[in-house]
Amino acid sequence: xxxLFITFVFSILILSCTSTAFAMGGGKSEFQAFDxxxxxxxxxxxxxxSSPGESDHVEYVVYASTTKNGPFETEALRIKSNDMYEEGxxxxxxxxxxxxxxxxxxxxxxxxxxxxxxxxxVKVSNLDSTSIGVIASATPxxxxxxSSRLNNFIILIIFSILTLCCIKHAKKVxxxxxxxxxxxxxxxxxxxxxxEMGKPALFVHGLNDMDSISTIAAINILGRIALRVxxxxxxxxxxxxxxxxLSVSQEVVKESYLEAGRPDAYxxxxxxxxxxxxxxxxxxxxxxxxxxxxxxxxxxxxxxxESLILSETGAATGAIQIAATDAxxxxxxxxxxxxxxxxxxxxxxxxxxxxxxPLLLGSLRAQDIIKGVLIGVIxxxxxxxxxxxxxxxxxxxxx
Amino acid sequence: MNFFKRTIPMIIAFVMGLLMAFQYYVPHESSQNLLxxxxxxxxxxxxxxxxxxxYSLFHMHWNRIRQKVSGWGYSIFVFIGxxxxxxxxxxxxGEFFWNDKQxxxxxxxxxxxxxxxxxxxxxxxxxxxxxxAAYRTFRARNKEATILLIAAIIVMLGRVPIGTMISQYIPVxxxxxxxxxxxxxxxAILIGVSIGVIATSIKxxFGIERAYLGGGD
Numbered sequence: 001x002x003x004l005f006i007t008f009v010f011s012i013l014i015l016s017c018t019s020t021a022f023a024m025g026g027g028k029s030e031f032q033a034f035d036x037x038x039x040x041x042x043x044x045x046x047x048x049x050s051s052p053g054e055s056d057h058v059e060y061v062v063y064a065s066t067t068k069n070g071p072f073e074t075e076a077l078r079i080k081s082n083d084m085y086e087e088g089x090x091x092x093x094x095x096x097x098x099x100x101x102x103x104x105x106x107x108x109x110x111x112x113x114x115x116x117x118x119x120x121x122v123k124v125s126n127l128d129s130t131s132i133g134v135i136a137s138a139t140p141x142x143x144x145x146x147s148s149r150l151n152n153f154i155i156l157i158i159f160s161i162l163t164l165c166c167i168k169h170a171k172k173v174x175x176x177x178x179x180x181x182x183x184x185x186x187x188x189x190x191x192x193x194x195x196e197m198g199k200p201a202l203f204v205h206g207l208n209d210m211d212s213i214s215t216i217a218a219i220n221i222l223g224r225i226a227l228r229v230x231x232x233x234x235x236x237x238x239x240x241x242x243x244x245x246l247s248v249s250q251e252v253v254k255e256s257y258l259e260a261g262r263p264d265a266y267x268x269x270x271x272x273x274x275x276x277x278x279x280x281x282x283x284x285x286x287x288x289x290x291x292x293x294x295x296x297x298x299x300x301x302x303x304x305x306e307s308l309i310l311s312e313t314g315a316a317t318g319a320i321q322i323a324a325t326d327a328x329x330x331x332x333x334x335x336x337x338x339x340x341x342x343x344x345x346x347x348x349x350x351x352x353x354x355x356x357x358p359l360l361l362g363s364l365r366a367q368d369i370i371k372g373v374l375i376g377v378i379x380x381x382x383x384x385x386x387x388x389x390x391x392x393x394x395x396x397x398x399x
Numbered sequence: 400m401n402f403f404k405r406t407i408p409m410i411i412a413f414v415m416g417l418l419m420a421f422q423y424y425v426p427h428e429s430s431q432n433l434l435x436x437x438x439x440x441x442x443x444x445x446x447x448x449x450x451x452x453x454y455s456l457f458h459m460h461w462n463r464i465r466q467k468v469s470g471w472g473y474s475i476f477v478f479i480g481x482x483x484x485x486x487x488x489x490x491x492x493g494e495f496f497w498n499d500k501q502x503x504x505x506x507x508x509x510x511x512x513x514x515x516x517x518x519x520x521x522x523x524x525x526x527x528x529x530x531x532a533a534y535r536t537f538r539a540r541n542k543e544a545t546i547l548l549i550a551a552i553i554v555m556l557g558r559v560p561i562g563t564m565i566s567q568y569i570p571v572x573x574x575x576x577x578x579x580x581x582x583x584x585x586x587a588i589l590i591g592v593s594i595g596v597i598a599t600s601i602k603x604x605f606g607i608e609r610a611y612l613g614g615g616d
Contacts, residue, residue, distance in 0.1 A: 040428045142427040153424050156597070163601050211441065213596045216603065216611055223610035243452030244445060252611065269459045273452040279518035291470045305525060312528040326592040328585055336532045344588040348595030351610050359607050363598045370594050 031121045033136035038149075038399075041142025042101045044117055046077065047086065048094050051123075056080055060094065061122045064103050068135065072120040074103055081123070100140050115139065148399030163366040170362025178361055183322055183340030184353045187298075190320040191228055194295035200235035200270075201225075202294035204285060204310060206301020206325065207278060210244045213348075214326050218300040219248055220351035221324065225298065226253040230260035235267070237294065239274040241281050246273050282306045286313045299323040299338070300347070303330045311337035324350060409606045416604035457481075484509055550576055 036043040046062060058081040063072035076098045086095035100117055118137045170176055194201045203222055208215050222238065229236040238253060240246040250271045257266040274284040286309065289297070297314040299307070299321070307323075307330040314321050315337045323334035324342035334341045342350060345367065352360035381392030419437065422430050460474035484506065489496045492504035537548045556562035557573020602608035 038426050040426050040431050042428070142429075144425055144427050146424050146426045149424050156420075159594075159597055160601055163598055164605070167607060209445075213599055217595075217599055220599075220608060220610040240452075242445075243448035243450075243455075246455055247448060247451055248611070255612070269455075269462055271455075272459045273455045276452065277514070277518070279521040280514075282521055287470065287473065305522065308528050308532060309521070309525055312532060326588075326595070328588045328592075331588070332536075333532060336536045345591035345595035348592075348599045351608060355610070360602065363602055363607070367594050367598050371591065374590060374594075 031119075031136045033117070033119050033138040035138055035141050036097055038143050038146040039140075041140045043097050043099050044119075044138045044140050046094075046096050046098060046119060046121075046136070048121055050085065050092055050094055051081070055082060057125060059124045061124050062096070062098065063120045063122065064098070064100075065118045065120075066104065066115055068118050068137065070118075070120075072118075072135075076103055076119060146399060150399070151395055151397070152399060159366070159370055162369060163363050166366035166369070167359050167362035170358040170365065174358045176358065176361045176365060178353065178364060181342065181346055181349070181353055183324070183342045183346065184350055186320070186322055186340045187225060187354070188228065190296035190298075190322060191225070191232055191234060193320055195232045195234045197295045199293060199295040200237050201229060201296040201298065202285075202288065202314075202319075203236060203238045203298045203300065205238070205240050205242075205245055205249070206299075206303045206327075207241055207281070207306070208302040209242045210248060212302055214302040215245060217348050217351065218324070219245075219252055221298075221300050221347075221354070222249060223252045223256055224351060224354040226256035227260055230257045230262045230265060233262070233265060235270060237288070237292075238271040239281075239285055239288070240272065241274065241276060241278075243273060243276075246271065278304065278306055282309050285310055289313050289317050289319070293317045294319055297321045299325070299334065301325065302327050303334075308333040308337065314338075405609070405612060408612055409609070413604055413606060416600065420600070420604070 031046070031048040033044055033046050035041075036045045048060075060077070060079050060081055061075060062077040064074045064076040065072045077096050079094070079096060084094050084096050085091045086093040089095075098119070100115070103117070116137050116139045118135055120135050191201055203225060205218055206212075206214060210216070226236060236253065238249050240249055250268065253271050254263075254266050257263050274288075275281040288294070289310075290313065294314075294317070297311075297319045299311060299314075300323070303310075303325055304327070307325070307327070311321060311323065311334055321338040322340045322342070323338040324347040325331065325334060326344050326347050328344065331341065331343055349364055349367070352364055377392060377396075381396075384390070384392055415437075418433070422434055456477065460477045463471045463474045487505040487509060490504070491498060491506070492501035494501050533551075536544070537551060538544065553569060554573045554576055556565065557570040557576075562569040562573070599608065603611070
């Protein structure tokens with residue numbers, strides 16, 4: 001399995017290097033056209049040497065045709081002669097990408113990758129037009145792997161394997177040590193307080209829809225909280241801003257009550273859609289906090305400007321407040337107004353921490369190992385960069 | 400029953416999770432088409448889910464009015480507001496809802512003159528909440544709070560002309576605080592979040608994390 005994985009990674013490496021080398025062509029030459037690397041096969045890149053002393057008054061115009069002899073009537077590109085230089089070429093080459101599917105009629109575009117496109121470069125000044133380059137041609141081809149994201153892909157694979165290995169290890173060796181997270185330990189206290197006071201607990205979802213991983217993490221936490229709430233027989237109110245999150249939350253809370261053997265205690269209206277816009281959502285929740293005075297407020301998910309209004313209102317009602325968010329811009333507000341705040345990654349660790357399942361705890365160990373490696377790489381990279389070697393930063397360059 | 404409630408959702412999560420993770424690395428047209436199709440599915444599901452949301456909203460407020468719970472009077476405004484907006488939305492300026500949306504209708508007027516100012520009013524309250532939160536935070540109760548207080552004062556002064564008038568170094572120090580310690584902390588949080596996101600995704604894709612399906616495991 002490991003051999004297969006190594007072979008696979010090396011094949012991708014070799015393929016990506018060779019395809020880029022072939023695509024770019026070698027040596028310094030005149031007007032060039034080549035298939036744009038790492039694209040869907042709907043563009044061609046044009047490259048030509050710049051002339052010294054280029055100005056705003058001179059333009060480069062590229063005409064396209066599907067036959068070598070023309071006619072070159074379709075204008076594919078028009079740029080100022082001192083614009084669009086190739087990155088890293090020290091302004092000695094122009095580089096432009098032409099989207100071929102927008103050049104000709106639909107029939108021609110539908111034939112797609114089999115078409116060979118011909119381009120003619122013309123330099124236009126106020127006085128005359130001069131064809132300065134030979135006609136260049138290329139056929140666009142779709143790529144099956146984006147080689148500029150190879151570093152990202154390798155890191156993902158390594159991290160995935162490490163996580164799965166740690167989970168497997170945790171299955172064999174239970175009782176993994178995990179540092180205390182005060183905010184998560186306080187959940188039981190907050191729910192206990194709500195039970196003693198006979199008041200509800202309020203769970204507030206963030207402003208992202210179900211496609212956000214922070215909302216999925218919030219749902220995971222909701223499932224654990226709902227299980228405890230059902231055992232304590234305390235009402236749990238869950239506010240939502242998106243209907244899909246509402247449906248999932250209803251199902252999760254219902255299942256948790258069922259799991260706790262209290263399906264009769266589940267009230268459908270307690271998991272509700274408060275509003276579908278940001279500030280109406282704030283108003284609806286502030287009203288609930290002020291009128292019903294929940295004993296515990298949980299703000300979990302991704303929040304925006306509403307974070308402070310919500311948490312400050314909750315603080316004014318005297319509720320125990322626990323926030324968990326990966327929105328770093330809102331963290332100061334939650335830290336100021338809430339009793340406990342789970343910062344960033346703690347939001348994603350919460351489900352494992354609350355359940356204490358060895359399998360889930362295993363993934364936390366993998367996260368810690370990766371963090372350790374990254375800290376080492378950052379320190380090593382900073383030292384190298386200080387010495388003028390940017391090797392590490394080139395490895396982590398985004399694609 | 401467990402098969403439909405657990406196994407099938409987990410299979411869907413596994414297949415779609417892997418497919419969409421690898422889609423990011425494949426620029427080919429078929430991969431882009433897959434992304435378009437899946438995005439369209441998401442939009443269609445969201446459209447249908449709106450009915451569930453509307454039902455939840457009306458059902459809850461109707462029960463509040465029926466049971467006369469605390470603040471039930473506000474629930475009447477939900478029906479009045481929603482009713483008026485829906486009627487004008489369906490009327491669509493006399494062209495009715497089956498035609499393209501018309502501009503300058505009563506529906507737009509309600510949005511521009513009721514919802515937008517009401518939202519702006521709530522947003523403006525944020526300034527007052529920020530002042531009260533800042534007052535609580537900036538009391539120098541311990542070492543950390545004192546550092547925070549000093550840093551905040553320097554950054555605030557560095558952003559206004561009076562800072563430069565006091566000393567030309569204040570804006571420089573303010574910029575350094577924002578671009579060095581502040582940025583470093585922000586990046587550290589972001590790296591932690593990204594690792595957490597990947598770990599959570601792996602757990603969901605491989606069916607290790609199942610809390611989102613409801614109940615225990």
